Amino acid sequence: MEKIDLSGLNLPEKEQKILEAAIGVFSEKGFSAATTSEIAKNAGVAEGTIFRYFKTKKDIMRGILIQGIQLISGKLVMEPVERILLSSEDKDLRTILKELLYDRIKLVDTVFPIARVILTEVLLNEEVREAVYQNIITRAIKDFRIFHRKMAEKGLMRDDIEPEIIFRSILGNMAMFIAQRKLFGDKFKMDDLDKEFDKLIDIILYGLVNNPATPPKV
Amino acid sequence: MEKIDLSGLNLPEKEQKILEAAIGVFSEKGFSAATTSEIAKNAGVAEGTIFRYFKTKKDIMRGILIQGIQLISGKLVMEPVERILLSSEDKDLRTILKELLYDRIKLVDTVFPIARVILTEVLLNEEVREAVYQNIITRAIKDFRIFHRKMAEKGLMRDDIEPEIIFRSILGNMAMFIAQRKLFGDKFKMDDLDKEFDKLIDIILYGLVNNPATPPKV
Amino acid sequence: MEKIDLSGLNLPEKEQKILEAAIGVFSEKGFSAATTSEIAKNAGVAEGTIFRYFKTKKDIMRGILIQGIQLISGKLVMEPVERILLSSEDKDLRTILKELLYDRIKLVDTVFPIARVILTEVLLNEEVREAVYQNIITRAIKDFRIFHRKMAEKGLMRDDIEPEIIFRSILGNMAMFIAQRKLFGDKFKMDDLDKEFDKLIDIILYGLVNNPATPPKV
């Protein structure tokens, strides 16, 4: 079972173990099909112990979402984006994007289980949707807007379409790329990761039209 | 509750009712949290009746997937794509795409519940993933390849990147667009659908770079 | 285990069996210490069956209280009292009381388990107290008031003390008599029931003072 490391969060040892185990089980079976008995076994604690840390099974999910959203909106979104925004002064868009994507995709790779838990819940649960929107999406969009303005001012990014829509497109491209790798990875022969990235970025940057003005790919 | 119409499939009346009800309940609660009792109530049959048509609850899901995949790969993928391929001789790519998307998005709108059921299962269930891959994805890619070759030959679509990747990009853009509308629809003020489509297509076609060669949008 | 017969209530067969079993178990162990598993076993049904008839264990208690209060306020209080009131025209108070007590005590004997359940709950549960007060006590007092007025008019019952207080005294005497028999029955050698009744009534009628005017007991 894939395990995600929450040791950076300074939770009590058992709580951390329970959350990590729960992420694994929820990720594989979904919330309803997961049992507290299996979570306990995977966490290496007694079933009763779970309920000392989480009043109900639902509260375990809440715990995951809180930690997951924190993890994602912290490490995953805010920090690297700000880092890249600050250091991107003299790089071209392709380089920046590639750097960004590299970082992002590696990260998503490591947080895939928790991301899948969140995604499944987003599909089924209005409340979680709201939380994700408030805590992840709005912050990401805010960050992207700043980045977009900077790029647009330099003439590197189009300005005729709202940044939200551009952001959505980037997200869609990346999400599909990740989905393909994680869910159907064995079914597509892929080039090495670097070449894949170049193609992905190329599409994101220039679209699918055969444009003579398109600069040559790396 | 959203209801999907399976009357085109010539199933026995009760079986069809049960499937339609199950799609609704599975879509809202997920497979495990859905109860056969609620499905029965929504279908207007006795709980026992369900088990005359489906040996187990899992078999209901199988029934949905079979019908859903059939529905999607039939009405949703093959037929319209072929229609567009045959009639696209003298249209430019934007027109074709817009037509295609219009159709697709309307369709996805109507089959959203079943799509959500399939998507959730794809996330959790290797077996379903396999079925979806075999029945939907490969067929769609095969179709797209034909379309791509035609477009590339006319110089309307780039040829330097594999059609699978182009297809993935289109899919990612569309999926994100739909997800935004269906899951967070109340949170974004949108233009009217037509303008949204234009922007979406514009991004798909030309990417996010501020390219002087980009033709003016409608 | 003592069993009470609820067949006069026209409940569904299983519901009746469950209630009867629950009365037995609640009566012996109290509500909290009773388990649904034991109730099921005593009722001869599967544990799950209980929850088709009663949503929760608390609802079983509610069912008992409803049936019990109905039973008591119907058969136990209203009907016989009215019967005795109507037929008491030419009897003296001792005869009436004896008749009344005979009837009451036999009845209480048969409904002892349910009475014990109600009594225990009355001690612990404000809500039940309220229900008992509304449904049993007020009705009993109302009846007694009518009876008291009639007796007082004939000069057979004292009129210088509120009927509620007289009623309370009768109740207290009877309750203690029953409690002694049911809870400590093996510890006191008793005369035969008839003699016991005479003494009980004698005390109720004339008190404990050595009153020369006291008529000779039977």
Next chain:
Amino acid sequence: MEKIDLSGLNLPEKEQKILEAAIGVFSEKGFSAATTSEIAKNAGVAEGTIFRYFKTKKDIMRGILIQGIQLISGKLVMEPVERILLSSEDKDLRTILKELLYDRIKLVDTVFPIARVILTEVLLNEEVREAVYQNIITRAIKDFRIFHRKMAEKGLMRDDIEPEIIFRSILGNMAMFIAQRKLFGDKFKMDDLDKEFDKLIDIILYGLVNNPATPPKV
């Protein structure tokens, strides 16, 4: 929460606190529904500490019963009755009874929680019934017999009925009076306590018959 003071018993401080807390919780919820965790919280000790003083939860109940019975049979029964027996030489029965009742009822008022615990257990538990019988009832009856003989010799109390039965009647009257006050106190408008006592005693002494020989009440 009502708290009973056990400081006269010279128990270790923590044991006393635990017993006092347990009386409160048992009295409100009954034995089974009470949790050791709540007892610990109310006692201001850790949950584990309870089990240093009492091997099991049942042993807490045993501790309460032992202390309670001791308390009742000591302070409540023996001492005051003896006091009254010794000092009653020249008082009439009404005065003696009133004095006795005043004392008793005040006392019962203060020990209501523990009395409720004992009563509930008496209803459910044969063992406790036995202990109460041996330690409280027989002693009380023995005392009352002495009192009764003295009164009967003076011609103040009837001699034609066994003292046990007279005692039972007094007890029943008092118990019902207390029950009404404690359990349904808010539902009956009462006179002031003194008048209530007079009526109660009047009924106990003279019964409910309209007896011309009955002396006028105070």
Next chain:
DNA sequence: TATGAATGAGAATTCATTCAT
């Protein structure tokens, strides 16, 4: 001695599935 985290047996409750009608 006191603590309170951890335990796990046992309780209430749910629900897919069966089957007599």
Next chain:
DNA sequence: GATGAATGAATTCTCATTCAT
């Protein structure tokens, strides 16, 4: 075929009790 009452295995959750610190 259709029904829905009955089932009981499985699940979540509680809580008395233990024990390392």
